[in-house]
Amino acid sequence: MTALQHAELNLAGKDLLTLAELESHEIRLLVEKAVALKEKTAQKQIVQPLKGKILGMIFDKSSTRTRVSFEVGMIQLGGNALFLNGNDLQLGRGETIADTARVLSQYVDGIMIRTFSHQSVEELAKYADIPVINGLTDLYHPCQALADLLTIHEHKGKLEGLKLAYIGDGNNVAHSLMIACSKVGIDVAIAAPEEYAPDETVTAQCKEYAEQSGAKLIITDSPYEAAKNADILYTDVWTSMGQENENQERLRDFHGYQVNEELAAIANEDFLFMHCLPAHRGEEVSSAIIDGAHSVVFQQAGNRLHAQKALLVEILK
Known part of the structure; x- marks a missing residue:
């Protein structure tokens, strides 16, 4: 940079x-x-x-x-x-x-x-x-998003003009990623079931930031729309701390939102896989993706x- x-x-x-x-x-x-x-x-x-x-x-x-x-x-x-x-x-x-x-x-x-x-x-x-x-x-989760930008920059050599696809719960991690990406010019697509979409106030703010930076902000319920031509695939656990009593319901609701080989096939060939950790292999991400060549999750954690x-x-x- x-x-x-x-x-x-x-x-x-x-x-x-x-x-x-x-x-x-x-x-x-x-x-x-x-x-x-x-x-x-x-x-x-x-x-x-x-x-x-x-x-x-x-x-x-x-x-x-x-x-x-x-x-x-x-x-x-x-x-x-x-x-x-x-x-x-x-x-x-x-x-x-x-x-x-x-x-x-x-x-x-x-x-x-x-x-x-x-x-x-x-x-x-x-x-x-x-x-x-x-x-x-x-x-x-602002500190996580700062580390994420550092990781993206290290691997891609830039921030502006990239596309990040976040697949899963529109939670605290998604909110801070939306803010960070839309402010620095990274296109960001959030794919979540409608009832788990990001906070409307945060989304409205990020639309304004995206207009200023020239980035695109997409909120969708389609993982495939989000992941298409993405430079970064990102996910988080479906059940966060304090939501343990919702675990079975969330496993049902997020069926079809796993980041796996099928979804990764429509991202860019040199995509990065990111996850804020801890991860639940077999739920939000397949082992082949998180433990594969595209994964930078431990460097991301170190950052x-x-x-x-x-x-x-x-x-x-």
């Missing part, structure tokens, strides 16, 4: 609750910074601009990639990360989000939270005197570290 001309990245002290809060050039600059930080890590260079900084990490949802990538990222950048289980905080015993935000602002330099309600994250950010990063809510390091440096510097 070439350096962006006449563009600045000034996120110091700001929250990141959704990628809708960033301008398109800011998203591209974060990807550029992630590329540079990843190269320095590969070269064993020590880059520690966050010495003395502490990130408080609140987890109401269990995690592998989010916890490890943020914690390792802070350590590599010279800071520290403090794991806070939501059930162990006074939040779990009735203390208000507002009071929790004010208290944590006295101790740490930033908060990353992975929780259910997006409204809770907005309230936390409202009352905190320090930056708040959304590590995942039921509505958005959570580098994308989030770029974000942490800019927000906490």
Whole structure:
């Protein structure tokens, strides 16, 4: 990615609750910074601009990639990360989000939270005197989408002019992908059963972003319409955390939405397969696809570290 001309990245002290809060050039600059930080890590260079900084990490949802990538990222950048289980905080015993935000602002330099309600994250950010990063809510997953853009750029050498097809539940991952892609000029097609289509408000926003960037946004119930001539095939689990009681119903509803060899045959020959993980082989994706030559899912997972390091440096510097 070439350096962006006449563009600045000034996120110091700001929250990141959704990628809708960033301008398109800011998203591209974060990807550029992630590329540079990843190269320095590969070269064993020590880059520690966050010495003395502490990130408080609140987890109401269990995690592998989010916890490890943020914690390792802070350590590599010279800071520290403090794991806070939501059930162990006074939040779990009735203390208000507002009071929790004010208290944590006295101790740490930033908060990353992975929780259910997006409204809770907005309230936390409202009352905190320090930056708040959304590590995942039921509505958005912005850090995942940043890592996804980094992965796409590494393999395709560009962002603009590509087509990403997301097959499955129109969930938090789909929402953040829609925002990210439509802002940077990637055509995005979401294929989901009608009752699982993306949020209408998010869709309306992304149509505006797509008009500005020249991208196309397609919402359909046909996996084949979405996947045709796609450069990237993307999916997520059909049953997310907190939806376990809907599992059997969802397995029925998403029948025909598996990313498999038949669907991949109508994508571009050099397509990438992406998945935010964890994956359920035999459900949303076949083993032949996720474990095949087109799959970049583990590099994608690794890029959570580098994308989030770029974000942490800019927000906490």
